[in-house]
Amino acid sequence: MTILELKNVSVAFGGVKAIESVSFSMEHGEVLSIVGPNGAGKTTLFNLISKIYDLDSGSIIFNDIELKETRPHEIAKLGIARTFQNTxxxxxxxxxxxxxxxxxxxxxxxxxxxxxxxxxxxxxxxxxxxxxxxxxxxxxxxxxxxxxxxxxxxxxxxxxxxxxxxxxKPKLVLLDEPSSGLNPEETEDLVFQIEDIKEELGISILMIEHDMNLVSKTSDRVLALADGKVLTIGKSQEVQEHPQVIKAYLG
Amino acid sequence: MALEEKLEHTQLLISGLSQGCVYGLIASGFVLIYKATEMVNFAQGDLMMFGAFLAYTFISIFNFPFALGLVAAILAMAGIGALIERFAIRPMIGEPHFSVLMITIGLGFIFRALAGFIWGSEPRSLKTPYAGKVFEFDGIIIGHENIIIVLGTLALCSALAFFFKTTNLGKAMQAASQNQLAAMYVGISVKKINSITWAISAAISATAGILIAPVSLIDPQIGFIGVKAFAAAIVGGFGSLPGAIIGGLIIGIGEQFAGLYLPPGFSEVTAYAILLTMLLIRPHGILTSVQIKKM
Structure with missing residues (x-):
């Protein structure tokens, strides 16, 4: 069962195409991590899903509801919660x-x-x-x-x-770099906490994360984003070995 | 002599207290809007004036019973406050603070002109069931209107405190004033909260206007005591409601005693003298949670 689906989502700020026809979907109960270099558009993607920004084109469907005219404060009631990188x-x-x-x-x-x-x-x-x-x-x-x-x-x-x-009591929670600013011990605990959220509460998790160790331990799938475009989506190992991902990180 | 002096002091203290309550109420109006939107509404005093005129219209012209006229004026001002937010302030979100400040100053002009146009510049007096009556004991004379001002302020403040502590709306208002982004993502409509804040703030000002009407007559210029109330809000620590009341009381009482001990005219500048002194010795005010907000 699909909980979240993005179809050809694009947004530009002036001449900068921050997100360019991004499509992916997420299953109910899945942990999906978004990785990508700085400026890839990861947080912009979150801001689109949580309606801080409006889409230029494409559509976002959450739980069979298209988030079109939804206002930011209505997101919570629909069942999407989020955290911020700097809290x-x-x-x-x-x-x-x-x-x-x-x-x-x-x-x-x-x-x-x-x-x-x-x-x-x-x-x-x-x-x-x-x-x-x-x-x-x-x-x-x-x-x-x-x-x-x-x-x-x-x-x-x-x-x-x-x-x-x-x-x-969301159906989907968006975590923006949950491990940034945590010490190694806290990051280690986070692995179990994310598992608990998924297993005990049955909440799907979409997270932006840089710590590849945390990503591999917790995620069902990983999406690599660079320059506002999806490079690849798949198992953590596959994504890490994907030539384009390596190129995006190392230049 | 000593006894006479004591009597005089008590008398001044009482009128200072009631005047201070009015400053405090208007100051609370400033603080509420500032906490919710980080804007200073310089039309706060004029909202008070307009509220008093509305009460005058309902009670003395339309012959509403006093209590009904009072409630009608307060509700009407709440509506006006919400409309101001919706049509004058909300479109300015994201604009420089100074532009918004200019708008509120402009609104003040509009309200004064409108009041002059509708009711004229002749001072009016609001008929109240309690005006002119006094309590007298031990040689001290207390006007009923002074007692009503103090009691009214107490009642309003308790009601506000209760509202913020117990209701979801009150909690949502506090949440939105601390962090708008976070409030939005726990499902609070920040726009709605801002409208409600303006409505409550205008209603408080209207109440202040109605309370003071029997003491000082109503004319389109009485809104200028808003400037003194602004000083009171700063003295109390801009951002604290109890502080606003305390600041109002200090300035109200200070004024009365300055009138007694200092040369004529000084009582008019007392509010600003207290403000400057406060800024020198304790710039963040009496009661304040010094907080740096993320922009």
Whole structure:
């Protein structure tokens, strides 16, 4: 079952063709990594899927819905969550609050329920809290539960951001360089965490990643991108040995 | 002599407190919009003036019952605030801050001209059920309108605090003010939040206008106390709502005492003197979370 499909997607900024007729599709439950040199258009691709930019041509179909007029804030409700390379968190809030706000996309209460904290709001708060605690356990964030983001090291912030994305209960999560800024030990843990997200939560993962070790250990398939075009897509080993990929990296 | 002085001080403290509450409320309006959009709305004082005039129109011209007129004026101003955001501010997203600032100054002119055109420049007085009545004890005279100002401010601030703490909308507003990109990707419509912020901010200003109307008459120029409220917002630490109220109180009370102890005319510049002193000794204000936002 296909969860995400890109058909001939192109976007240009002025005269720069950032993405040029990119097509690929992703299966439900798959981990697909995007690799490529700097400026290949990897993050642009993410920004297209999450609707920060509009397409010039082509189409993006997520879960049988074409993302055409979708606004960026509607992406979460459809079931796509994302993280950013340099993290975008609510820095003056605790880890728990950052996760809880991720849950709120599924809110079923109205202003009156909340103002008077009616039964419905209470029940919902319990469900959200339980959901957040599950994610805290999954990512081993217990000791940081009440710490404000500003006082956390970068590696933990990256995990919190992944956690917040998971709290949205997405079908697909876009991870932008999850290992950048992590130490080798944290990167090693990330391998298992990505497996858990895939196996335990059944969430498909599309990630941009440079660490080839992490890519080979976690990805079902790898897509190589250079100058806005797809070079090849396939098993990690095949992609790494592909002559054009080697050429793109080494010039 | 000592007793008389004490009485006078108490009296000044009370009028300073109520004047300060009004500054504080307008300052909160500044802060709300600044936190949500990083823009300073220099028409904040004029929104207050317009709100007071609307209340005057509903109550004194259309003969609405006081409470109904009050609510109608506040709701109408909330609507006007949301419309300003939608049609004057939102199209300016991505433009330099200075251009947006010029727009808000321009909006101030428009509101003053409009008010002059509709209601004329004659000062008007808002009929309230409590105007002119006083409490008197131990020689201290407290006007009911002063008490209403303080109580009204307290009630409004508690309501706001409660709203931000308990409701999803309040939490979403805080989230969007901390990080718009992140807010968008947890499913918060930042545009909608900005409209709501402007609506709330205009409603608060209108409330301030209605509260102060019985004390100082309404005319198209009363919006200029917005400049003093701006000073109050900075003194409080631009970006903190409780700070805005505290800043307002300091300036309100400071003004009254400057009127007593300093030569005539000084009370008018007290707000700015306090502002400059604050900038010298504690540039980030009394209460503030110094935060550097990623642009």
């Amino acid at each position: 975008e968190l609510f820095e003056h809030e605790s880890v728990l609050n950052n996760l809880l706000i991720g849950c709120h996309v599924h809110t079923g209460t109205n202003l009156v329920d909340e103002l008077f904290f009616l039964r419905k709001a209470q029940d919902q708060e319990l469900v959200f809290r339980k959901n957040a605690e599950n994610i805290i356990d999954l990512l081993d964030l217990q000791s940081y539960r009440n710490t404000k983001i500003v006082s956390l090291p970068f590696g933990i912030r990256k995990l919190v951001e992944i956690g917040r994305a998971l709290c949205l």
